[in-house]
Amino acid sequence: MDSKLPDTGMSIFAVMTQLANDCGAINLAQGFPSFNPDxxxxxxxxxxxxxxxxxxxxxxxxxxxxxxxxxxxxxxxxxxxxxxxxxxxxxxxxxxxxxxxxxxxxxxxxxxxxxxxxxxxxxxxxxxxxxxxxxxxxxxxxxxxxxxxxxxxxxxxxxxxxxxxxxxxxxxxxxxxxxxxxxxxxxxxxxxxxxxxxxxxxxxxxxxxxxxxxxxxxxxxxxxxxxxxxxxxxxxxxxxxxxxxxxxxxxxxxxxxxxxxxxxxxxxxxxxxxxxxxxxxPEHYRELPRFYEKKRDRFCDLVRNSRFTFTPAAGTFFQVLDFSEISEEDDVNYSRRLTREIGVASIPVSVFCEQPPPGRKLRFCFAKDDAILEEAAGKLCQL
Ligand SMILES: Cc1ncc(COP(=O)(O)O)c(C=O)c1O
The missing domain is CATH 3.40.640.10 (Type I PLP-dependent aspartate aminotransferase-like (Major domain))
Structure with a gap:
């Protein structure tokens, strides 16, 4: 059957989540909290x-x-x-x-x-x-x-x-x-x-x-x-x-x-x-910035001594890390390799772009319990 979206593959979130599940990797790829609601x-x-x-x-x-x-x-x-x-x-x-x-x-x-x-x-x-x-x-x-x-x-x-x-x-x-x-x-x-x-x-x-x-x-x-x-x-x-x-x-x-x-x-x-x-x-959404700011700060502190470079996110529950000082591989292959070899899944930023963005960048979701962030960051710091 002719496709109405011939150039659109499966969403990168589905692809990386599937790979994370297959490899038993920590899934910092898809944007969802690891914790329950109130x-x-x-x-x-x-x-x-x-x-x-x-x-x-x-x-x-x-x-x-x-x-x-x-x-x-x-x-x-x-x-x-x-x-x-x-x-x-x-x-x-x-x-x-x-x-x-x-x-x-x-x-x-x-x-x-x-x-x-x-x-x-x-x-x-x-x-x-x-x-x-x-x-x-x-x-x-x-x-x-x-x-x-x-x-x-x-x-x-x-x-x-x-x-x-x-x-x-x-x-x-x-x-x-x-x-x-x-x-x-x-x-x-x-x-x-x-x-x-x-x-x-x-x-x-x-x-x-x-x-x-x-x-x-x-x-x-x-x-x-x-x-x-x-x-x-x-x-x-x-x-x-x-x-x-x-x-x-x-x-x-x-x-x-x-x-x-x-x-x-x-x-x-x-x-x-x-x-x-x-x-x-009504206080829930007023307190949410502080809740996620602490998570951002925790994740950034944990990866500060790694070879990734970054500017702390100003919003969202995602942190972009640049791996230019670690590898010359493209971000799509690198994110797959990290998932398979060190067990941390991320999203390559270039998939959101028509032209490659500057640097080599991966997106990590920090809407996770601290223990998960600590384990993932420990692995990222070994690179
Ligand atoms: C920028 C952006 N827009 C829309 C959505 C979709 O939101 P929903 O899950 O409510 O459909 C997401 C989910 O990740 C998102 O990041």
Whole structure:
């Protein structure tokens, strides 16, 4: 049968997780916590399962959860959104990204992504008949972390550009946006009909007292923006696959037009549990940065005396390590060899890029118990 995605192999996360399992390696490749969620969240899920919340949820999500999302968005980002018309609960952020792209992108439209880019964007653009344009995040002398080259973005926009996809805090590099970046984005897109898709699944995992610059904070950008987030990352429940999309009502209407055919609605008891838990523990997402900052610091301390070089991640639960001083092998082969020979699985950063990124880089997930991080780092320090 002819493939609609002939150039897309199996997701690198599935490939490396399979290899890690086959080799009995420590899996720092796929981004999921090794620990359980808060016991109270599990009890709430149990309660709602037994209280009869077992039939279809409303297409847009259970009202209590939409109201909790609206409250959080107002509290954290100062944006008042309408829980009835501007929020939809999705089947994980993945479905939110997919449905947004299907809603916005048509045949021949161009979509700009920034490399290294999360791997689900391009297949969704291709299925919508669009063309993905990859712009590299750059490193410059005055700003030595990966960032957007605004001039390059301005020059890349043309009459076919329909959508720009952003992801900050960024997987895999861990870099974040500044308030100046939001203004620069507003300037570049002003007087265009370009939409923005902001993948903010790591919105609550940001370090060193930095504030997350959600596109919801910016009056001008908000008018053209779909924001997607994931409860999986925030509440240590990646396997629940519950996320959400927020957007101004006219955009959200089109989003729902796709969402209703993609999955219609999302697992009911877990939505109720998340709604209750968000209301009961607003401190959870406020404390999450510190929780993961400690893990980042622990992992970075553990590998500091290795031959890897790195800049500590500013956000996400990933740390990129550069192995240029250890090997000249390419990152794909090297990550496979590390998995097989020393028993630590990672993700090669080049798979997220059209052009190879500078250096030789692997992404390690530090959302793991300290004992796992210690064992993995011990092996990495032997290289
Ligand atoms: C940048 C980014 N976007 C989206 C997702 C998907 O989130 P979900 O598991 O809620 O579908 C992930 C998961 O790793 C991610 O890293």
């Amino acid at each position: 016991e109270r969240l599990l009890e709430l899920a149990n309660k709602h399962l037994h209280a009869g919340a077992n039939q279809y949820a409303p297409m847009s999500g259970v009202p209590a959860l939409r109201h909790a999302i609206a409250k959080k968005t107002a509290d954290l980002y100062g944006r008042q959104i309408d829980a009835d018309t501007e929020i939809t609960v999705c089947d994980g952020a993945t479905e939110g990204l997919f449905s947004t792209i299907q809603a916005v992108v048509g045949s021949g439209d161009e979509v700009i992504v920034f490399d290294p880019a999360y791997d689900s964007y391009e297949p969704a653009v291709t299925l919508a008949g669009g063309v993905t344009r990859h712009l590299p995040l750059v490193i410059t002398r005055d700003r030595p972390d990966f960032h957007i080259d605004w001039q390059q973005l301005a020059q890349s926009i043309n009459s076919r550009t329909r959508l720009i996809i952003l992801n900050f805090p960024q997987n895999p590099t861990g870099v974040i946006l500044t308030a100046d970046d939001l203004d620069a984005l507003a300037e570049v897109t002003r007087d265009t009909s370009i939409y923005l898709l902001s993948d903010e699944v790591y919105e609550h995992i940001i370090f060193d007292d930095q504030a997350h610059q959600s596109l919801a904070c910016h009056d001008e950008l908000w008018q053209r923006t779909f924001i997607v987030s994931s409860f999986g990352k925030t509440y240590h429940v990646t396997g629940w696959k519950v996320g959400y999309c927020i957007a101004p009502s006219k955009l959200m209407a089109e989003f729902r037009n796709i969402h209703q055919w993609a999955c219609y609605s999302v697992v009911t008891p877990l939505q109720h549990a998340l709604a209750d838990f968000m209301t009961l523990t």
